Amino acid sequence: MTHNPENYRQGARRAISNPTLQASIANLQERLGKGTAEAYQRLKEGPALRLKAHEMRMSAIDNLDGLLRQLAGKVRENGGSVYFAKDAAAAVNYCLEVAEKNGVRRVVKGKSMITEEINLNPALESAGIETVETDLGEYLVQMAGEPPSHMIAPAIHKIRRDIGRLFTEKLGVTYTENPSELTRIARRALRDKFISADMGITGCNLACAETGHAVLVSNEGNIRMTTTLPRVHVAIMGMERIVANLFDLDIMIRLLCRGAAAQKISTYVSHIGGPRAPGQLDGPDAFHLVVLDNGRTKILGDTTFREILGCIRCAGCLNVCPVYRKIGGHAYGAAYVGPVGAVVTPLLTGINNGRHLCRGETLCGACKAACPVDLDIPRMLVALREKLAYGDEHWQVKPDGMAERAAMGIWSFLVTHPPLYDAAFRTCAHIQRLLPMEGNMIRRLPPPFNTWTRKRDMMPLADISFTRKIRNP
Amino acid sequence: MAEHNEQQFLSRVRRALGRSNRSGKPLTTPDLGFTDQIRSAIKRTRNRQDADFSALADILKTAAPEINLGVEFTDTADRMRSAMMARIEQADPEWGDKKTVTAWRHPLLERLELDAALSRLNVPLYYPPVAVSAADDFSNAECDEFKTRAAKATVGITAADFCLADTGTLVLRNRPDHPRIVSLLPSIHMAAMTMNQLLLDFTELYAILSDEFRQGMDTVTNAMTFVSGPSKTADIEATLVHGAHGPRQVCLFILRGE
Numbered sequence: 009m010t011h012n013p014e015n016y017r018q019g020a021r022r023a024i025s026n027p028t029l030q031a032s033i034a035n036l037q038e039r040l041g042k043g044t045a046e047a048y049q050r051l052k053e054g055p056a057l058r059l060k061a062h063e064m065r066m067s068a069i070d071n072l073d074g075l076l077r078q079l080a081g082k083v084r085e086n087g088g089s090v091y092f093a094k095d096a097a098a099a100v101n102y103c104l105e106v107a108e109k110n111g112v113r114r115v116v117k118g119k120s121m122i123t124e125e126i127n128l129n130p131a132l133e134s135a136g137i138e139t140v141e142t143d144l145g146e147y148l149v150q151m152a153g154e155p156p157s158h159m160i161a162p163a164i165h166k167i168r169r170d171i172g173r174l175f176t177e178k179l180g181v182t183y184t185e186n187p188s189e190l191t192r193i194a195r196r197a198l199r200d201k202f203i204s205a206d207m208g209i210t211g212c213n214l215a216c217a218e219t220g221h222a223v224l225v226s227n228e229g230n231i232r233m234t235t236t237l238p239r240v241h242v243a244i245m246g247m248e249r250i251v252a253n254l255f256d257l258d259i260m261i262r263l264l265c266r267g268a269a270a271q272k273i274s275t276y277v278s279h280i281g282g283p284r285a286p287g288q289l290d291g292p293d294a295f296h297l298v299v300l301d302n303g304r305t306k307i308l309g310d311t312t313f314r315e316i317l318g319c320i321r322c323a324g325c326l327n328v329c330p331v332y333r334k335i336g337g338h339a340y341g342a343a344y345v346g347p348v349g350a351v352v353t354p355l356l357t358g359i360n361n362g363r364h365l366c367r368g369e370t371l372c373g374a375c376k377a378a379c380p381v382d383l384d385i386p387r388m389l390v391a392l393r394e395k396l397a398y399g400d401e402h403w404q405v406k407p408d409g410m411a412e413r414a415a416m417g418i419w420s421f422l423v424t425h426p427p428l429y430d431a432a433f434r435t436c437a438h439i440q441r442l443l444p445m446e447g448n449m450i451r452r453l454p455p456p457f458n459t460w461t462r463k464r465d466m467m468p469l470a471d472i473s474f475t476r477k478i479r480n481p
Numbered sequence: 482m483a484e485h486n487e488q489q490f491l492s493r494v495r496r497a498l499g500r501s502n503r504s505g506k507p508l509t510t511p512d513l514g515f516t517d518q519i520r521s522a523i524k525r526t527r528n529r530q531d532a533d534f535s536a537l538a539d540i541l542k543t544a545a546p547e548i549n550l551g552v553e554f555t556d557t558a559d560r561m562r563s564a565m566m567a568r569i570e571q572a573d574p575e576w577g578d579k580k581t582v583t584a585w586r587h588p589l590l591e592r593l594e595l596d597a598a599l600s601r602l603n604v605p606l607y608y609p610p611v612a613v614s615a616a617d618d619f620s621n622a623e624c625d626e627f628k629t630r631a632a633k634a635t636v637g638i639t640a641a642d643f644c645l646a647d648t649g650t651l652v653l654r655n656r657p658d659h660p661r662i663v664s665l666l667p668s669i670h671m672a673a674m675t676m677n678q679l680l681l682d683f684t685e686l687y688a689i690l691s692d693e694f695r696q697g698m699d700t701v702t703n704a705m706t707f708v709s710g711p712s713k714t715a716d717i718e719a720t721l722v723h724g725a726h727g728p729r730q731v732c733l734f735i736l737r738g739e
Binding site: 094162281290 | 486487489490491493494495496497498499500516519548576609610612617618619623624627628632647648650655656657660661662665682683684686687688690691694701702703704705706707708709710711712713714715716717718719720722724725726727728
């Protein structure tokens with residue numbers, strides 16, 4: 009998966025010209041977007057709980073050093089191992105080492121965006137380890153050889169006919185397009201994988217520092233299977249996904265499930281606090297928690313962007329975003345998509361590299377209103393654009409869009425010099441007569457302004473400017 | 482190596498937070514855990530009377546259908562057993578040719594005398610093996626054997642630690658004799674409990690857990706699971722389907738008057 013402006017444009021174009029995808033995302037947004045807003049209203053503390061949760065997240069982030077140390081201590085006390093991974097390579101290597109040490113041949117995975125971020129699956133596969141995604145949506149996209157297109161509903165871009173054909177081709181089953189039957193086929197196919205897997209790998213929705221538990225939510229039960237049946241369980245967490253204590257956990261879990269799927273609570277919430285104890289019949293013999301930095305301390309060090317570390321990856325912002333609604337997840341070309349992806353991806357992979365992402369959003373503010381922890385994503389999008397406009401040493405941003413900046417400079421000079429402005433205006437009003445017109449609109453502008461008129465017409469300048477009308481009524 | 486790694490990691494975090502002292506400031510968990518809200522939640526749960534539990538039962542009766550959770554209230558252990566047997570009779574084996582049941586070793590379940598009732602139905606019942614002593618751990622073969630049994634079972638019977646009325650959530654804690662696969666691998670999950678194990682919501686539950694944890698009790702255990710209804714998915718065209726990977730049916734049996 010690579011993201012660059014050209015792929016973004018192409019991906020967007022592909023998505024917009026795909027009517028089934030448009031319908032699927034619209035349907036998802038209609039249900040979840042509205043459902044989430046209602047679910048916040050029904051909180052017993054009222055929707056203002058989101059603001060309290062925001063403070064809670066920020067306080068956890070501001071105390072990250074202490075909380076991470078406390079978490080690591082507790083997990084070890086409970087018999088688990090903790091590994092602090094500086095970057096993606098360190099995390100991947102650690103997983104490979106654990107797998108090798110335990111003679112792992114098959115891995116089952118719970119849905120996790122962080123393993124997409126570090127590109128874990130290809131590394132496991134090339135080490136000769138069969139790696140099976142077990143969330144139904146992830147299983148479908150893995151089988152089709154595609155990346156997920158939504159953080160919670162990864163196969164939202166697929167319709168039942170595609171899935172029926174995919175199962176017939178890959179699993180050799182009789183064709184059906186009935187969702188119940190398709191689910192039953194996957195249930196059977198994956199059950200053997202769960203039971204025979206040597207290692208389970210999951211993300212970590214939240215970790216509780218006080219008690220040393222990794223907390224994972226799911227509706228399907230695949231996370232429970234993955235954390236219970238194999239001999240080894242590895243949970244990988246972004247270093248920011250931490251809550252101080254059980255009291256905070258109560259609030260964060262309730263908000264997470266509302267943000268993610270407008271649910272009061274997901275079907276399963278697993279609190280994993282270490283390996284099987286003597287006398288217990290199930291659970292893994294070894295539990296490893298991997299805490300990943302991979303660019304997060306850099307975000308932490310900049311108070312402009314520190315707020316984005318409060319994100320709990322519920323994907324609530326995807327379900328209201330007008331841009332995501334049209335262009336879908338694949339256009340973003342990265343693990344984290346939608347509004348949160350438009351902030352996180354440039355910060356993790358370079359602001360110049362991700363310039364199209366932060367510029368592609370509309371700043372409408374829907375994401376902030378839908379966020380269970382009230383993150384000000386629009387503010388951070390603007391801040392990223394500012395870095396792009398003026399450059400930034402800390403983030404090694406080269407100023408981008410010099411032409412735009414020059415144009416703005418000329419504009420601001422003109423508007424502060426009225427006689428010049430008037431002259432320029434009248435010249436343009438004359439020149440525009442040479443342009444191709446249709447009805448009352450300009451059809452095409454000359455380069456470099458032609459990108460504006462490629463998809464729309466432009467209103468011509470008035471014969472007499474507003475200023476002149478005011479002065480000579 | 483890992484130690485060094487961790488030190489470096491945490492000092493990078495400290496630097497990013499603008500703290501200069503190498504050891505970091507002494508850890509102070511913000512003491513939000515014992516706000517008035519928590520205290521009053523604990524007090525509320527301790528002072529509940531019969532009428533309060535009935536009110537919780539009514540809340541549960543509204544919440545349960547929303548998540549497809551079956552709930553049956555019974556007045557005696559005999560009635561509870563009959564209710565369970567009625568459902569077991571109707572159940573079809575999914576993972577093997579033969580209908581089987583697996584259950585926790587638990588005082589409440591012992592009172593139900595499931596063995597006799599199930600043998601009348603000619604349905605085998607498997608309990609987890611008993612460890613000879615606390616220090617005596619199970620062998621891999623013993624663990625695998627029980628795993629195979631549970632994976633073939635039609636019904637798994639557990640005894641919930643709590644049920645949260647507001648969401649229909651069962652709280653299951655991992656302990657010897659209480660394997661977590663019993664609520665996970667069989668096609669149908671049945672849970673038993675008494676009325677006084679009802680709580681209102683997550684805030685009450687976490688308040689109790691928090692209180693007990695701070696008294697040094699192993700209250701969250703190494704695997705605490707919340708189960709709110711049967712396993713489900715909506716990954717195919719956002720159509721809701723029950724029975725994704727976990728049980729496709731969940732039923733809670735509550736013994737009244739105790």
